[in-house]
Amino acid sequence: MTLARVPLSRLADVKTLVIGTGGREHALVESLARDPGVTEVHAAPGNPGMAAHATLHQVDPLSGEAVADLAERLGVDLVVVGPEAPLVAGVADAVAARGIAVFGPSAEAAQLEGSKAFAKDVMNAAGVPTARAFVCTTAEEAAAALDELGAPYVVKDDGLAAGKGVVVTDDRDEALAHAVACERVVIEEFLDGPEVSLFALCGWSEADGATVYPLQPAQDFKRIHDGEQGPNTGGMGAYTPLPWAPAGLVEEVLRDVLQPTVDELARRGTPFVGLLYAGLALTSRGVRVIEFNARFGDPETQPLLMLLDSPLSPLLMGAATGTLASVPPPAWKSGAAVAVVMASAGYPASSSSGDVIVGTETLDRESDVAVLHAGTARDAAGRLVTAGGRVLAVTAVGTDVADARAKAYEGVATISFPGAQWRRDIAAPAAGLP
Numbered sequence: 001m002t003l004a005r006v007p008l009s010r011l012a013d014v015k016t017l018v019i020g021t022g023g024r025e026h027a028l029v030e031s032l033a034r035d036p037g038v039t040e041v042h043a044a045p046g047n048p049g050m051a052a053h054a055t056l057h058q059v060d061p062l063s064g065e066a067v068a069d070l071a072e073r074l075g076v077d078l079v080v081v082g083p084e085a086p087l088v089a090g091v092a093d094a095v096a097a098r099g100i101a102v103f104g105p106s107a108e109a110a111q112l113e114g115s116k117a118f119a120k121d122v123m124n125a126a127g128v129p130t131a132r133a134f135v136c137t138t139a140e141e142a143a144a145a146l147d148e149l150g151a152p153y154v155v156k157d158d159g160l161a162a163g164k165g166v167v168v169t170d171d172r173d174e175a176l177a178h179a180v181a182c183e184r185v186v187i188e189e190f191l192d193g194p195e196v197s198l199f200a201l202c203g204w205s206e207a208d209g210a211t212v213y214p215l216q217p218a219q220d221f222k223r224i225h226d227g228e229q230g231p232n233t234g235g236m237g238a239y240t241p242l243p244w245a246p247a248g249l250v251e252e253v254l255r256d257v258l259q260p261t262v263d264e265l266a267r268r269g270t271p272f273v274g275l276l277y278a279g280l281a282l283t284s285r286g287v288r289v290i291e292f293n294a295r296f297g298d299p300e301t302q303p304l305l306m307l308l309d310s311p312l313s314p315l316l317m318g319a320a321t322g323t324l325a326s327v328p329p330p331a332w333k334s335g336a337a338v339a340v341v342m343a344s345a346g347y348p349a350s351s352s353s354g355d356v357i358v359g360t361e362t363l364d365r366e367s368d369v370a371v372l373h374a375g376t377a378r379d380a381a382g383r384l385v386t387a388g389g390r391v392l393a394v395t396a397v398g399t400d401v402a403d404a405r406a407k408a409y410e411g412v413a414t415i416s417f418p419g420a421q422w423r424r425d426i427a428a429p430a431a432g433l434p
Contacts (some may be wrong), residue, residue: 014313015040017071018054019061019091020082021047023341023374023393024298028080029054030370031305031312038313042074048384049373061086064094071100078103078317081274084160084295088114092274101320105294108270112261113277113294116158116186123289126264128257130289133188142179145187146172154191156291158184166232191281191288195219196242197300198250198278200258201315203324204271210262211324212276213315214250216307216332217242218300219430224348226425233348234390237426238300239338239401240307244430246282253278257289273319302372302395303337303404338404338427339395340412344375345419347389352419354379355386359415369396369411386417402431 016038018028026049032038033053044067046056057074060066062085071079079095081087081104090107104110111118117135122128134145135158146153153175157165159182167178168190179185199215218240224230257278265272277293305312309331318327345352356379360371372395375388394411398404405427412422428434 012037014038014078014317015042015074015076016078016080016313017042017044017074017076018046018050018080018082019044019059019067019086021045021061021374022082022298023372023390024296024301025082026050026372026374027302027305027395028082028296028312030372031308032080035311035313037311040076042076044070047373048376048378049371061091062089064089064091067091068094068098068100071095072098077101078313078320080104080316082295084110084113084293087274087294088160101317103316103320104274105272106270109265109272110294112265112272112292114160116156116291117184119292120186122261122264126260128260128289129287131188131191133186135184135186136179137184139176139180142176142185142187146175146179149187149189152190154188155179156186156188157182158186191283191290193281193283194244195290196245196249196280196282197238197297198253198258198280199297199300199304200254200276200278201319201324201330202262202272202274202276203319203322204262204266204273205322205325208322208325210259210266210271212254212258212262213324213329214254214258215304215330216240217245217249218304219427220297220300221423221426224343224421224423226423231348233343235297235299236341236343236423237339237393238303239336239404239427239430240300240303241336242430243401249287253280253287256287261292298374299339299341299390299393302339302370302393306337306370306395306397307333307335309333333397335397335399336401336404337395337397338401338408339372339393340408340422340426341374341390342392342394342412342415342417342420342422343390344386344388344417345421347421351375351386351389353377353385353387355418357384357386357391357415357417360384360392362414363394363411366411368398369394369407371395371411371415391417391420401427402433405431
C-alpha cells in the first residue's frame with residue numbers, strides 16, 4: 001500500500017466514509033459528525049443509529065473493489081475501515097490503490113490480528129514482552145503444548161473469530177477439544193493480573209518513520225455474566241480512564257510494545273497505518289501483550305471517543321496520509337466515560353433478531369448519554385428491532401467513573417426488548433463498588 005504525504009490543508013473540509021455496521025462504527029460516525037473539519041459523513045452499510053448522522057449506502061464491506069467504487073462515486077477524501085475482516089481481506093489496499101486516503105492497515109500488516117502466530121513472530125522479533133506460546137496444527141502438538149504449559153490453559157484460534165475464539169479453562173479436555181476444532185491454534189501460558197486495552201493511532205512516512213500516538217487506557221469486560229463468568233463475547237462493556245492504572249503505564253507501553261511493533265513491521269516493508277490495539281495484562285512480572293488487534297476495539301471505542309477532546313478527522317487523515325507527525329497528539333476531556341452493552345437473547349451462543357426495541361428515543365435529549373447501535377435494524381413497519389448479538393452500547397460521560405457509570409445504567413433502565421441481557425458490574429470496582 002503506497003502512502004503519499006499531503007499538505008496539511010487536506011486535513012480540513014473532509015468528506016468521510018465509514019465502513020461497517022457496529023457500535024464501533026456508530027461511535028466513529030458520531031465523532032466525525034461533531035468534527036468541524038468534516039463536511040460530509042457517509043457510512044456503509046451502516047445501521048439505523050448511524051442514519052441520524054450519516055448518509056447510508058449499501059456495499060459489501062468485504063469487497064475492496066466495491067468499497068473503492070463507492071468511495072470514488074461519493075468523492076470522499078477519507079475512508080475509515082472499522083471491522084477487522086475487511087482489513088484482513090485487503091479492503092484498505094484496494095481503496096489506497098485508487099489514490100484515496102484510507103485509515104486502516106494493509107492486508108499484510110493486518111495479519112497482526114488476522115494471525116496470532118504472525119503476531120507472536122513480530123513480537124519475538126521486536127523484543128515485545130508477551131506470553132510464552134506454541135503454534136499447533138495437530139492434536140498431538142496441542143496435547144504436548146498443554147502439558148508443557150499447564151493450567152490454566154489458554155487456547156486461541158489462530159484466525160479471526162470475532163472475539164470468541166479463545167478458551168481459558170482449567171479443564172484439559174475442554175482445552176484440547178477447542179484446539180482440535182481449529183485448523184491452527186496458539187497455546188500460550190496464562191497471564192495473571194488485570195487486563196488493559198491501549199489503542200494507538202499509527203502513521204508512517206519515509207521522512208518521519210513510524211509515528212505512534214497512544215490513546216488513554218481503557219478496560220473492557222469480555223465474559224457474558226457478572227464476575228467474568230460464562231463464555232467469552234465480543235465485549236459487554238468498557239470504561240476509561242483507569243484510576244487504578246500505574247503511573248507511567250502509557251509511556252512504558254509506547255516504549256516497550258507499540259513503537260517496537262510498528263518499527264518491526266516497517267523494517268519488514270509492511271508499515272502499519274491505522275489503529276493498533278494492544279490487549280495487555282499487568283502481570284506480577286510486568287506488562288505483557290495478550291493480543292494485538294488491527295482496528296478500533298468494540299466496545300472500548302465508544303467511551304474513548306466520547307472523551308476525546310481533539311477533532312478526530314485530522315488524526316485519522318494524518319495517519320492515512322503520512323502526516324500524523326504534524327498533527328497535535330490527541331487531547332482528552334476531564335472526567336470519565338462508561339459503556340454498557342445490551343445483548344439479545346441467546347448471545348453469545350446465538351442471537352435473536354426481530355425483537356422490538358423501545359426507549360432509545362427517550363435518551364436522544366441527553367447530551368451526556370449516547371445510545372450507540374450495533375445489532376439493530378428497521379422492520380417492515382419501521383420499528384427498531386434487534387439484528388444481532390450485541391444490540392446497543394449505552395455510553396455516558398460523567399465527572400468520574402462512578403458518575404458516568406450511574407448515568408449509563410440509568411440509560412439502560414429506559415430501554416427494553418424481549419430477552420435483553422446486560423452485565424450489572426461494568427466498571428464497578430473502579431467506581432468503588434464491590
